[in-house]
Amino acid sequence: MIFDLHCHSTASDGVLSPVALVTRAHEQGVDVLALTDHDDLRGQAEAAATAQRLGMRYVPGVEISVTWGGQTVHVVGLNIDPENPQLLAGLAANRNGRAERARQMAEALARLGIAGALEGAYAYAENKELIGRTHFARFLVEEGYVKDVKTVFKKFLVKGKPGYVPHEWASLQAAVGWIRAAGGQAVLAHPGRYNFGREKMRLLLQEFRDLGGVGLEVVTGSHTEDQVPVYAALAQEFSLYASVGSDFHAPGEGGRELGRLAPLPAGCRPLWETW
Numbered sequence: 001m002i003f004d005l006h007c008h009s010t011a012s013d014g015v016l017s018p019v020a021l022v023t024r025a026h027e028q029g030v031d032v033l034a035l036t037d038h039d040d041l042r043g044q045a046e047a048a049a050t051a052q053r054l055g056m057r058y059v060p061g062v063e064i065s066v067t068w069g070g071q072t073v074h075v076v077g078l079n080i081d082p083e084n085p086q087l088l089a090g091l092a093a094n095r096n097g098r099a100e101r102a103r104q105m106a107e108a109l110a111r112l113g114i115a116g117a118l119e120g121a122y123a124y125a126e127n128k129e130l131i132g133r134t135h136f137a138r139f140l141v142e143e144g145y146v147k148d149v150k151t152v153f154k155k156f157l158v159k160g161k162p163g164y165v166p167h168e169w170a171s172l173q174a175a176v177g178w179i180r181a182a183g184g185q186a187v188l189a190h191p192g193r194y195n196f197g198r199e200k201m202r203l204l205l206q207e208f209r210d211l212g213g214v215g216l217e218v219v220t221g222s223h224t225e226d227q228v229p230v231y232a233a234l235a236q237e238f239s240l241y242a243s244v245g246s247d248f249h250a251p252g253e254g255g256r257e258l259g260r261l262a263p264l265p266a267g268c269r270p271l272w273e274t275w
């Protein structure tokens with residue numbers, strides 16, 4: 001069975017519509033799929049209907065942006081009720097800050113001599129409420145400022161770089177609370193991406209667990225082969241179930257293809273054991 005429990009559509013910063021995304025996952029041999037758009041559920045109904053039509057199992061999902069310890073972390077919610085009012089309201093609040101942040105990002109880029117970034121980025125965002133860094137990155141690549149999306153992030157869009165605008169997202173407690181209110185399971189996304197030291201990571205895992213988080217992404221498109229056993233061990237230590245997801249965004253953008261995931265290391269308890 002191939003599980004892919006983390007990916008994106010045009011409802012956030014992916015380039016495929018929910019229908020096209022689910023169809024592609026099916027073609028790639030995925031058996032169980034969750035679409036986990038950032039801070040938004042508008043792709044869920046279409047994704048679920050497409051999966052049903054293709055005879056594929058579908059798990060409703062979301063990826064919530066969180067500020068914890070002065071840094072951004074992502075929390076995936078799986079098996080959520082996509083119509084839960086508390087979750088919907090929380091996500092709407094999280095989306096609210098994106099427009100002003102985008103305006104500030106464009107201003108910062110303009111100071112570097114890059115004109116028209118706001119309109120340029122919005123042209124890539126099908127869901128205007130979800131304007132984000134990936135849309136700016138695609139614009140900068142298209143305009144020839146940088147060779148690929150990955151390099152845009154490195155040069156412009158991460159902390160310490162000139163196009164980065166700090167932002168306050170939901171608290172960890174709020175995000176986990178919304179997911180639980182919607183009957184879902186909270187999973188800490190791509191822990192290897194946070195550049196926390198060992199102690200800060202353990203603090204995060206402890207707090208996440210205390211708040212009712214149940215899972216940790218162990219195998220993800222964001223982890224190197226070496227990181228997988230590190231987070232497998234932490235999942236066991238903190239009694240978290242292990243999850244897997246490609247974090248697919250777009251064909252040919254350098255990220256992982258849907259369903260192309262290594263098996264979970266021995267000793268991990270897969271999240272789907274609880275389903």
Ligand code: AMP
Nearest residue numbers: 013038065131132133134149150153154
């Ligand atoms: P935002 O929610 O606007 O902060 O954008 C976050 C998104 O940017 C992530 O979900 C990824 O899709 C993308 N992203 C973040 N860091 C990188 C990176 N180093 N390389 C490529 N994409 C990245």
Ligand code: MN
Nearest residue numbers: 008013134249
């Ligand atoms: Mn993304």
Ligand code: MN
Nearest residue numbers: 063074189190
């Ligand atoms: Mn993420």
Ligand code: MN
Nearest residue numbers: 006008063247
């Ligand atoms: Mn993601």
